[in-house]
Amino acid sequence: MSNTRKNTNDNTNIPIRVYLNKIKVISSSVQKYVEFLFILKGELGVVINNQRYRLVESDVVLINSGDVYEIHGEGENLILSMQIENDFFTSLVRREQSLFLCNSSINENEHYDDIRSILAKIMYEYSNRNTGYEFKIMSLLYDITYTLNTNFLITEDYSIQNLEVKSSKYAQRINNIVAYIKQNYNQQISLQDVADSQYLTPEYLSKFFKVNMGMTFSKYLNEFRLTQAVKELLRTDDSITKVAMNNGFPNLVAFNKIFKEVYDTTPAEYRNEVRKKTSKSNKIHNEKVESEIMKVDYNQAFEKLTKYVSNEDKSDNKLLEHSLGINVDVEANVETVKPIIHSWRNLINLGYAQDGLRSDLQQHLTNIQDKIKFKYARFQGIFSDEMFNFGEENDNEEYYNFTKIDKLIDFLYSINLKPFIELGNKAKVLNLATDKVMYFKDSSKRHKGFKESLVLLEKFIVHAINRYGINEVSQWYFEIWKEGDIEYVFWNGDFEKYLKNFQSYYNIIKRIVPGAKVGGPGFNPEVNMKWFDEFLNQVKKTGIQLDFLSISIYPYELIEDSKTEQASDKDRNKAYKKGEYLPHLLPSKDKNYSKVRLDKIRKMIKTSGTSIPEIHVTEYNSSISHRHPANDTTFKATFITKNILDNLDEIDSFGYWFCSDISGELKDSKNLLYGDMGLISANGINKPGFYAYEMLSKLGNDLIQKGDGYIITKKSSYNYEIITYNYKHFDYFYCLKEETPVSLEQYYNIYENQQYLNINIALKGIKSGRYRIKKYTLNREHGSIFDEWLNMNAIYNIKRDEIDYLKQICIPKQTVFYSESIDELKLESCLSPHEVNLYEITFEYS
Template sequence: MSNIRQSTNENSNLPVMIFLNKVKKISSNIQKNVEFLFVLKGELEVIINNQKYKLSESDVILINNGDVFEIYGEEENLILLMEIDNDFFNDVVKREQSLFLCNSSINDNEHYDDIRSILAKVMYEYSNREYGYDYKIMSLLYDLIYLLNVHFVIADDYKMQSLDIKNSKYTDRINKIVSYIKQNYYQQISLQDVADSQYLTPEYLSKFFKIHMGMTFSKYLNEFRLAQAVKELIRTDISVTKIAMNNGFPNLVAFNKIFKEVYDTTPAEYRSQVRKKQIKTNASEKVESEVTKVDYNQAVEKLTRYVEDEKDEKKIVDYKEINNINVEADIYTSKPIAHTWRNLINLGYAQDGLRSDLQQHLTDIQNKIKFKYARFQGIFSDEMLSYGDENINEVNYNFTKIDKLIDFLYSINLKPFIELGNKAKVLNLVSDKVMYFRNSSEKQKTLKEALDLLEKFMFHCINRYGINEVSQWYFEIWKEGDNDYVFWSGHFENYLNTFQNYYNMIKEIVPEAKIGGPGFNPEVNMKQFNEFLKQVKKTSTKLDFLSISIYPYELIEDSKAEKLSKRNNIGSKAYKNDEGEYLNHLLPSKDRNYSKLKLDKIRKMVKEAEVNIPEIHVTEYNSSISHRHPANDTTFKAAFIAKNILDNLDETDSFGYWFCSDVSGELKDSKNLLYGDMGLISANGINKPGFYAYEMLGKLGNDLVQKGDGYIITKKSLYNFEIITYNYKHFDYFYCLSEETPVTLEQYYNIYENQENLNFSILLKGVKKGRYRIKKYVLNREHGSIFDEWLNMNAIFNIKKDEIDYLKQICIPKQTVFYVESIEELRLESCLSPHEVNFYEITFEYS
C-alpha cells in the first residue's frame, strides 16, 4: 500500500511508515513490504490470497511480503497501518521467504497484546518527535521482529493453527520435530523417518503429535508443504508440476487434491487469478482506495489504552519533560535590523475596512505595533465601486467608498498595498471545504474595460493624494487558479499578458509605484514556479516584487481521488495538477520550519532562474487556511507568530499576517465569543494572543545581538536590551495525518507534538557594571489568553457586555518588575510552558 500513502512518510531514514485512517476500500494489491493492520474501532474485511478474515476492534493482522490482499471497511472505523521495509525486515529476520501467522481474528496468542502495544508506541513516537525518537522507533521495531520470530513464525498458510504446547517440558521435543519437518519437507519423508530422528516409535510419535499440535502428523506436513508451494506459485513462473515436486508432494494429482480442499480451486486457476490482479496493479502502480481522515481525539483515546505504563500508570498524553537551553551572547557583537515584518498587515476585504468596528481594531493595532502598509483586496468589488450611467458611451465611476477607506488608512499612518483583480471573498472551513464564497463583482469586464477602470482610478488617486504619495503605493496582481481557485495549471500566457498591461498602465501614470505578483502558494503551486520564472524571463516581464502566501500544508496526490466536498456557489470541483491528475487533499505540514525552508527554496529558484526581482513580499501567512480553527484563538498562535517572524527576520521585504480582525470573517455561525477566525482581535474587540505577540515584537530594538530557535536578543543602546523567548509546539504527527479534523475546545491543547516545558538560561556578556531594571511580560494560558479565560467561563454562548468588558481587562499578559546586579555579565532565567511567550525589557539604572 505504500504507493497510496508514501507522501505522508516524513523520514526516509527509518524503514517504517505508519498511518491512521478510516478505510472504506483498498482494492486488490500485492504487498511489497510487511504490513500490520490494527483495528482501533469498527470492523474490517481483509482478503489475503483469496482467504477472507473478519477483523473487529483490537484485532491485529500481518500481511506478508508477496501476499495479494484487498480491504473493505465499514463507514465508522479507525485503522492503524504500519509498513516495514521488506529489505530491512529480511536482513533482521535472517530467514529467506519467511511467513508469519499474526492474525488475532483466527487464533489466540498471549503475545498479541505485546504487538498492539508496540504498534501504538511506534505511532506515539512518530507523533511526538522528541529528541532521539528515531532510535526509540528502531528499538521498537527490533522488539516487534523478535516477537514475530519467536512466537509467530510459520511456513504455513493462514489457515494453519498456531502451536499450543500444553506442557512446557515437551517444548524442546516439539521444536525438534517441527524443525526436522521444515528441513526435510521437500523430500519424501514419513512418520517413521521423523520418529527415527527423535528415537521414538511411530505409534508414540503419532499420538504425541496429535495431542500437542492439535492435528495429525500428515495434516501438518501437507499444510506446511502447501504453504511453501503457494509462495512459489505466487512469486515465481515455475510450472505447477515442478512446484509440486519441489515441495515434497508425490505427484501433481496429490498436490491438486490437497490444494482444492483448502482453496476451492486448482493451483493453475489460483495462479491465473493472482496474476490477473498482479498485471492490473503493476500496470498502473496506483491502488484504487477510499481512505478518509480520522478523528484525532478518538485516535488518541484508542491508542492510549495500548501504551499505558504499568509502573506509574501514566498515559502517553500526560508525558512531560523539561528542555534546558543555555545561551551566551556578547552585546558588542550586533548588526542592524529593519524589522521588515512591520511593513505589512492585512485588513482583509476592502468593504470590511469601512466598518467602524474593524477600523477601531486596526487603530488599536497601529497604536501598539505601527505597521507601514495595509493590504486589502476587492477594491473594485460591487460593494466598493459605484457606476454611473451605463447607457452613455463612457462609464463614470464613483470612488467615494474607496476614498473613505484610503483616507482612514492615512489617518492612522498606513499606506495602501492594493491587491488588484477580481479576487473573490473566500472563507475556508478546512483546506478542502469553503463555507463562504462570493465573487467580488458580477460585472465581468474585458481587459480593455479593466484597464479603463484602472486608468481612471490612478488619475483620481493622484489628484486626491498627490503623485508623491501614490508613488509609494504597492499594487499586487494576483494570479487566479486555472483549474480551481488557487491551483495553477502551468500555463501563464494570459496572466503575464494581463500583468504586463496593468504594469504598463500604472507605470505610465506613476513610474515609481511598485507592481508585482502573482500571489504564489508554495504548498500547491511549487511544481509550476520554475515554469513561471522561465516565462517571466522569456517574455521580459518586469516584476517590482514577487508576492507569496504561506500556509503550511503538504499536497497529497491520488489520481483516483476526487474532491470530497462541493464548493459553495462554485459547484463540484476537482483540483488537478499540471499533468491533469486529481489532487487528493492538503494535509497540515509536519515540518515545524515550513516557512523558512520554503522561502529559502524560493529565493534559490529565483536566483538560479536569473530573473531580476528586486523585492520579495510574503503578503499572507498563517498556521492554517481554516477560518474556523481554535488555533487562531489560543496561545499557540502567539508562539507561531514569534517563531515565523524571527525565523525569517529581514529575509523578505514584508511578512503580512492574515488578517487583523475577526470582523472580516463574521458569518451567521459567528455567534460565540470565539469561533476560530484568524484575526488578531476578536469581533468583540478583545485582544487575542497573536496581538500580544506582535506587541512584544514591536518592542524589540533595531540592533540584533543574537537569535536562535526559541529566542532573540536585541539592543537599543549599550544600556537597553530586549529579549523574547518562546516555546513553540508544532502540530503532532497524529494531527498531520488528517485533514484538519475537528477537535473539541476542551481537547484542543492535545493536538501538539509534546507538553515539554522549555528553560532558557541567558547570559549577556560585556554589559556595564551596575543595577538593571527588568520588566517581564508573560503570555501563556493563565495570562493573556482569551481562549482559556472563555473556557473558564464554560465557553458561554450568550455572553453579555459587562462580561466582555471584564475579559478585556483580564486578558492581558502578566507584568512583573525586578532588579539584577551585573558585573560585566547579566544572567536571566526564562521558564516557558508550551506555547508561552516572554518579553524582557532590560534598562540600566543610573545612580
C-alpha cells in the same frame, strides 16, 4: 492491513509503513505484508487462520504474509502497526516460506520486550524524521529480524498457538519433533518416520506427543498441513488438487474431508468466499478506518511507548524529550549589536475593502494599530460594486463617485496607515479547507473591459492626488495580481497577457505619480514554484520593471496524481481544464517552510539577472483554511513569532492575513470562535496571534543575537528585550492528510510532541548592578481565548457579559522580579509547548 488505509509512504526508500490507529473492524483479509500489531491501549479481538485471540494492552503479535486475518476493536483502543514489505523481509530471513510465532497473548517470552522496544524506537524515528533517520530505521529492522529468527521461528504453526507444552523438561524434544514436521510435512511421513528421527518407538512417541501437546500426532500433522495449505490456497491460483499434493495430503478426497471438518466448507468455496470478502472490504472499510486515524492521541501514544524503551535507549534516541524537555544554553554579548528596522511592521492585511467600512472592523484595526503600529494596510476589491458607484450623467458622459473609497482611505490615515492596494477584479474567496473553497461573486457586477479599467484607474489616481496630495500618493503601493489560469490559482506558464496588462497599469500610474510603487504578481510558491523561473525570464525578456515582487506564503506541499506527474505540460494543462488529476495540497512537514522558500526565491531572482528592488510577502499564514482551530490557539502565536524572526528584515514586508475575523464571517460565525484567521475575534477579543505581534512590537532596534526559539535586542542604554518561544509544528502523520476536521478537545494532539523548552540565557558584558525584569507569559493558561472558551464548554450562545469577562481574562500574565549582575545577567525561560515569553530588562539606577 493495507486494505484499511491510504498509502502513507512518502517516497522514501525504507521498506516499512508505520501507523497509529483506532480500529473498529477489519474484515477477513489476506495479509500482503509482514505486520506487527502493538496494543498501546484497549483490547483487540484478532482471528488469524481461523484461530481467535484476545489482545490487551502491551500485547504484540506478528501476522505473517499470507495469513488470513480479521480484527475487531473492543471499546477505545490505540494500536501501533508496522508493515514490512514482504520481498525485503524474505531477503533478510533468507527463507521463502519462513513463519514466526510471535504472539504475546498465548505465551511468555522475555524477548517480547525486545520486540516492543524496537517497535517503539522505530515509531520515534519514523515520526520525527531527523537527519539520517532512514539508516537508523534500517538498523532497527535488522535488529527485529534477528530477534524473530533467533527466538520466534521454531514454533511457527498457528494451529498449535493455543497449545502448551506440559513439562519444560521435554520442551527441546517437542521442538525437535515440530521442526521435523515443518521440514517434511509436504512429503508422505508417518509416525514411524518421526519416531525414527528421534530414536523413539512409535508407541512411545504417540503417547508422549498426546500427553505434552494435547492432541494426537496424526491430528497435529493434518492441522499443520491444513494451515500451510490454506495459505497456498489463498496466496496462489493453483488447482485444489495441486494445493493438496503440495502440502502432503495423499489425495484430494483426504484434503476435502479434513478441510470440511475444520472450516465447514470445501476448499474451493472457502477460497471464493475469502477473496470475495477481501475485495469487498478493500472498498468498504478503507474509508471507514481511515477516518479514525486523525482522532488518535499521538501524545498519549508516545507516553505509552516510552515505558518499553530501556534507560540506555532513552538517552540514545531521545524518545523522552517530549516530556523531559530540551535545554538550550545561550551566551550573548550585549555590546555586539546591529541595527534592525522590523520590516514585518510595514504591512497588515485589512482583507476586503468593503469590510473596512464596517465600524466593528475599524475598531479592531484601531486596536491593532494602537498597540502594534503597522505602516501600510493592504486591501482588495477597491473597485467592487460595494465600494464604487458607477453611473451616467444626462449627457451620457460617465462619471465616477469615489466617496466610499475615500471613507476607507480617510479612516486608514486617521490611524496612521497608508494604502497598499491590490488592483484587479478579484472575487472574494474563503477556503474552508484545502479541498473546499467558497467563491463569492465577482467584485463587480458590471463587466469592465480592459480599456475601461485603465480609464477608471487613471480617474482614481487623479482624484487621490487632488484629495491626498502628490507626496502622499507617491508613497502608495499598487499590486497587480495575476489570477491563476487553472482553478483560480494554478499557473500554466503563459505570462504574455499578464505582463502586457501589467505594463499598461504601470504606465498609467507612473505617468501620473512616478514615485508610487507598482508590482506583482502575488506569487504562490506552494503551487506555482515550477513556473517562477519562466516568469522571471519573461519579465527580463520584455524589459518590464517590477518595483516589487509580491508573494503569498502558506506552508503546503503540492501533491499531484501520479499520471499527472508523468504527463507532458500540454497534456497536464488539458487534464486540469477538464477537471482531471487536479493537484491537492498537504500541510508541509518543513517547519522552516517560509525561510526555505524565500531563500530559494531570492536565489532564483539573483540567478535570473532580473532587477527587482523590493520583495513583499503580502500574505502569509499557517493555513489557507478560514475554518481551522490553529487560527485561534496559542500555536498561532509561536507560528507568527517564529516566521517573523526567521525572516527578520530579509524581506520588505511580512503581511499577516488578516486583521479581524469579521472578514470571514459566514453562517457558522454565531460561535465565539470558528477558526478564522483574524488577530481579533469577531466579538473583539484579542487572540494569541495579536499578543504575539504586541510582544514583537516591544523589541528594540538593535539586534544582539537571535536563534531558534529566541531573540535578544537592545532598545536603549542598559535596556534589553528578549523574546523566547517554543514552536511545535504539525506532526508527521497530520501532514500526510489534507486538513481534516479535528475536535476542539483533541486539537492540541496534532502537533509533533509535548516537550518543554528550557532556554538558559547569559547576557555578557552587561553593566553591573540591579535590573528590573518584567515578564509577559502567553500560553494556554494566560492569554488564550481558545482554552478559556473550552473551559466554558465551548458554548455557542455566548452573552455580552461573558464576552466582557473573556476580554478581561484573555491577556498574557505579567510578573516583575529583580536580578543582580556582575558583568553577566542570567535568565532562565521554561516554555511549555506553544508558549511565548517577553522579558523587558531595565537597569535600576541607585
